[in-house]
Amino acid sequence: MTIKWRDLSLTLLTYIIAILIFFPILWMVLTSFKTEADAFAFPPQLFFEPTLNNWRTALFDTPFLEHLINTLIITIGSTLLAISFGIPAAYALAYYPTKRSDFTLLWLMSTRMLPPVGIIIPIFIIFRDLGLRDTHLGLIIMYTAMNLPLVVWMMRSFFLDVPYEVLEAARIDGVSLWQEFRYVAVPLVMPGLFATLLLCMIFAWNEFFFAFNLTVTDAAPVSVYISSFKTAEGLFWAKMSAAATASVLPVVIAGWFAQRQLVQGLTMGAVK
Amino acid sequence: MQNVAVLERHEDPQPQTEDRRHLATIRRLLPTPTIVFMIIVTQLPLLVTLAYSLERWNLLRPDRRAFQGLSNYSKIITDPEFWTIIRNTLVLTISVVILTLVAGMILALLLNRNFIGRGIVRTLLITPFLLMPTVSAVLWKNVLFNPAFGLLAALFALLGLPRPDLLAEHPMISVIVIVVWQWTPFMMLILLAGLQSLAQDQVEAAQIDGGSPLAIFRHIVLPHLQRYIELAVLMETLFILSVFGVIFVTTSGGPGIQTTNLSYGIYQEAFQRWDIGGASALGVYAIILANIVMMLFVRVLRRGQNNGGSSA
Numbered sequence: 167m168t169i170k171w172r173d174l175s176l177t178l179l180t181y182i183i184a185i186l187i188f189f190p191i192l193w194m195v196l197t198s199f200k201t202e203a204d205a206f207a208f209p210p211q212l213f214f215e216p217t218l219n220n221w222r223t224a225l226f227d228t229p230f231l232e233h234l235i236n237t238l239i240i241t242i243g244s245t246l247l248a249i250s251f252g253i254p255a256a257y258a259l260a261y262y263p264t265k266r267s268d269f270t271l272l273w274l275m276s277t278r279m280l281p282p283v284g285i286i287i288p289i290f291i292i293f294r295d296l297g298l299r300d301t302h303l304g305l306i307i308m309y310t311a312m313n314l315p316l317v318v319w320m321m322r323s324f325f326l327d328v329p330y331e332v333l334e335a336a337r338i339d340g341v342s343l344w345q346e347f348r349y350v351a352v353p354l355v356m357p358g359l360f361a362t363l364l365l366c367m368i369f370a371w372n373e374f375f376f377a378f379n380l381t382v383t384d385a386a387p388v389s390v391y392i393s394s395f396k397t398a399e400g401l402f403w404a405k406m407s408a409a410a411t412a413s414v415l416p417v418v419i420a421g422w423f424a425q426r427q428l429v430q431g432l433t434m435g436a437v438k
Numbered sequence: 439m440q441n442v443a444v445l446e447r448h449e450d451p452q453p454q455t456e457d458r459r460h461l462a463t464i465r466r467l468l469p470t471p472t473i474v475f476m477i478i479v480t481q482l483p484l485l486v487t488l489a490y491s492l493e494r495w496n497l498l499r500p501d502r503r504a505f506q507g508l509s510n511y512s513k514i515i516t517d518p519e520f521w522t523i524i525r526n527t528l529v530l531t532i533s534v535v536i537l538t539l540v541a542g543m544i545l546a547l548l549l550n551r552n553f554i555g556r557g558i559v560r561t562l563l564i565t566p567f568l569l570m571p572t573v574s575a576v577l578w579k580n581v582l583f584n585p586a587f588g589l590l591a592a593l594f595a596l597l598g599l600p601r602p603d604l605l606a607e608h609p610m611i612s613v614i615v616i617v618v619w620q621w622t623p624f625m626m627l628i629l630l631a632g633l634q635s636l637a638q639d640q641v642e643a644a645q646i647d648g649g650s651p652l653a654i655f656r657h658i659v660l661p662h663l664q665r666y667i668e669l670a671v672l673m674e675t676l677f678i679l680s681v682f683g684v685i686f687v688t689t690s691g692g693p694g695i696q697t698t699n700l701s702y703g704i705y706q707e708a709f710q711r712w713d714i715g716g717a718s719a720l721g722v723y724a725i726i727l728a729n730i731v732m733m734l735f736v737r738v739l740r741r742g743q744n745n746g747g748s749s750a
Contacts, residue, residue, distance in 0.1 A: 177553040183545065187619070188562040191569070193589065194577050206587045209595065251472045258468035270469060272736060277480045279676045279732050283704040284725040287718050288486035290708070311479040314472055343461055372570035374683040375701070379709060389683070393572040396579065396687045403580060403587075410573045421568035422561050429627045433669055 198224075198408035205404040224408035230391065234413065237387040239302050241370040244309035248366055251310070252317030253359075257347060259318065260325035261333070271319065278315040282375045293380055300382045308376045313366040320365070320431060324358030325351060361427030364420050371417045388413040484725070490718035497712035510719035519695060520703075520720075527699040527727075530614060531678045535671055537618045542625025542670075547655075549626070550633040560630075567623035575687035578616045579605065583688075609689045609697045616684050621677075625670050632666030633659070665738070672735040679728060700724045 197205050199216040224230055259267050289308070290299075298304035328351055336350045352359070374389045381390060392413055395406045421428060491510055495503045514520045549560055566574065582589050585603035594601050605612045636659065644654045682701045685691055691698035691706065698706070704724065708717035 173551070173553070176548060176551065180545075180548040180553070180559055181555070183548070184559040184562045187622070188565060190577055190582055190589075190619075191565055193581055197581065208587050209592045210587070210589055251475055255469035255472040258465050262462065262465040262468075264466055270473065274472070274476065276732055276736075277476050279728060279735070280480060280484070281676075281680045281701070281721075281724045281728045282682075283680065283701050284487055284721045284728070285480060285483035286704075287490060287708050287714055287721060288483040291714070292483070292486075307479060311476060314476060318469075318472060343464065368568065372568075374570065374572050374686075375680070378683075378686070379705070389570045389572050392570065392576060393683065393687050395576045396690075406576065406580070410576060414569050414573050417570070418565060418568045421564065425560065425564060425627075428564070429631045432624060433628060433673060 194407045195411050197404055198411045200404050202402070202404045205407070220404040220408040221412070224405045225412060228405075228409070230388070230409050230412070233386055233388045233391040236302065236381075236385050237371060237389070237413075240305045240309060240385070240387055241367050243302065243306040244313060244370050245363060245366040247306060247310040248313040248317045249359075249363065252314050253321055256318045256321035257325055257351065260322045261351075271322070274315040274318055277311070286376070286379055289376075290379060299380060300384045300386075302385050304380050305377060305385060305387070308380065309370040309373060312373065312376075313369060316365060316369070316431060317362055320362045321355065321358065323430070324355040324362075327358075328354045358427075361424055361430065364424040365427065365431035368417050368421060368424075487718045487721050487725075490714050491722050493715045493718075495714045497714060506715075510715050511722075514716065514719055514723070522695055523698050523700055523703045526610065526695070526697060527679065529610065530617070530681065530697075530699055531675060533614050534617045534621060534678050535674055537614070538621045538625045538674065539667070539671060541618065541622045542629055545622065545626040546629035546633055549630055563626060564623040566619050567621065567627075569620070571620065571683035572687055574616060574620055575684040578612075578619075579688045583612060605688055606693065609693060613684060613688060613697050616688065617678065617681060620684075621674060624674060628666055628670040629663060632663045636662050668738045672731060672738060675731050676728060676735075679724070679731070700727070 193210075196212075196214075198220055199218070200211070200214050201217055201219070204211050204214045259271060293299045293304050298307070332354070333346065333350060336346050341350070371387075372389060373387075374393065377387050377390050378393065381387070392410055395402075395410075492505060492507055493503060494506045494509075545563060549556060549563075569577075580588070583604045585591055585601050585606075590604065591601035640658055641654060644658055649657075679699075680701050681699060682705065685697055685699060685702045686705075689697040691702045695703075700720065700723070704717050704720045707713050707720055711717075
């Protein structure tokens with residue numbers, strides 16, 4: 167009986183903590199449906215007459231959508247590029263390792279851990295001279311570099327999970343390298359590939375440092391647009407909340423579905 | 439499989455014919471595009487940063503650009519501001535890592551039980567980590583910390599206390615609170631993965647032997663989690679060393695330089711004062727700092743490999 171009560175109170179505690187931690191986000195979503203007057207009413211209002219006006223204004227009467235499209239282009243472009251470079255590399259490092267493979271893997275990981283400030287200055291100057299500043303291509307290049315080590319490490323660990331007998335059987339049957347890749351390995355790592363794609367997209371979507379320093383307006387993604395609210399005072403909270411909610415929604419939903427894989431991606435596949 | 443698996447591999451079957459040897463060459467070329475791309479985008483700029491750091495070069499006075507050896511470096515270490523920035527970086531990083539480790543551990547232990555709604559609770563708890571940092575920062579700055587209309591001000595008013603302006607009065611603590619909120623889910627997720635890979639029969643045997651929960655945690659759970667903790671701490675340290683968005687949005691490094699960390703200091707030096715030489719030298723210091731952490735990280739990974747901690 168006492169154990170049951172202890173269990174119950176621990177569960178209750180867990181609920182309370184979860185709600186407290188999530189509360190700021192819930193409040194942001196609620197605020198996005200308030201009128202501006204309700205949004206900065208004091209004391210804060212939990213109950214109110216919901217309105218969609220802020221969403222309409224934030225989405226259609228501001229440059230929000232242009233920045234969202236920038237984010238989409240950059241996210242999809244960099245993810246596709248990282249996948250197409252990274253998968254062949256992961257495949258070779260998993261199945262056809264050489265003496266240098268371990269070094270290559272650790273070196274790749276070290277590039278992921280490099281502080282962005284260590285390379286931003288030359289990148290800025292080079293981009294300026296090549297006309298890559300404030301272009302989609304510029305950020306696509308940076309995010310591909312950011313996500314490539316992740317793709318290689320994760321996909322390699324998924325390829326290694328493929329039972330070796332399956333591959334061996336295919337090789338004895340004399341399939342070509344392409345067939346082995348396309349019809350044997352890839353179908354077996356599909357869930358892993360999907361998780362890797364999701365993670366690359368989350369990281370590219372949320373990135374701020376390179377975006378902020380390498381774009382001005384034309385190619386600025388939504389993370390940069392949102393940072394312009396840093397000086398927003400009282401009057402625009404509701405619209406700000408609507409834009410902020412809209413800009414995190416796709417990634418939050420993607421992340422909810424990829425919770426388990428999130429761990430793998432964050433540790434480069436070291437923890438499964 | 440829940441485990442820590444690094445650097446294991448399948449064996450390469452011996453190529454037997456000319457044909458297969460030819461294939462092997464192709465296979466070994468597959469990583470080349472990745473390697474070339476990463477060298478161009480990350481390693482060459484690193485060398486260029488090193489080269490810039492030896493120059494006197496301000497973009498506002500490009501005519502005065504000249505090689506000047508190590509004087510950027512010596513100028514930086516004799517500047518008391520630099521040591522404040524280093525101290526801020528370490529205070530922010532170390533306190534965030536410790537606080538998220540404690541909070542993440544508590545949450546992981548709470549979630550590592552069977553109860554109704556566990557999936558939903560976990561989903562709610564990871565959400566702060568999925569928000570883009572600029573949204574988190576804007577949200578905390580305006581909705582929670584705002585001294586006039588914020589939720590915390592309301593809470594203080596409710597308790598009959600004066601409404602505080604937390605970002606102005608305790609800027610570093612406020613930044614730490616936001617970053618801890620963002621990064622606790624990271625620790626929680628990795629530690630939870632660690633807890634779930636712990637064989638339950640071991641814990642049950644200890645319970646039957648009358649081990650107290652604290653003793654079980656200390657002698658069974660904690661040793662098992664050690665590698666997960668090391669991994670999470672080192673990964674997080676590297677990310678927190680580079681925190682930028684939250685500081686830019688909430689305090690802009692201020693008041694004064696009270697919340698300026700190395701990343702933000704380099705940004706200001708490079709893109710507000712346009713001192714390319716000085717900022718690059720600062721960048722080199724940041725790389726050295728990150729490398730110290732990284733060396734520890736590689737050592738941990740290598741140890742996992744030698745222990746045979748892999749069986750995936």
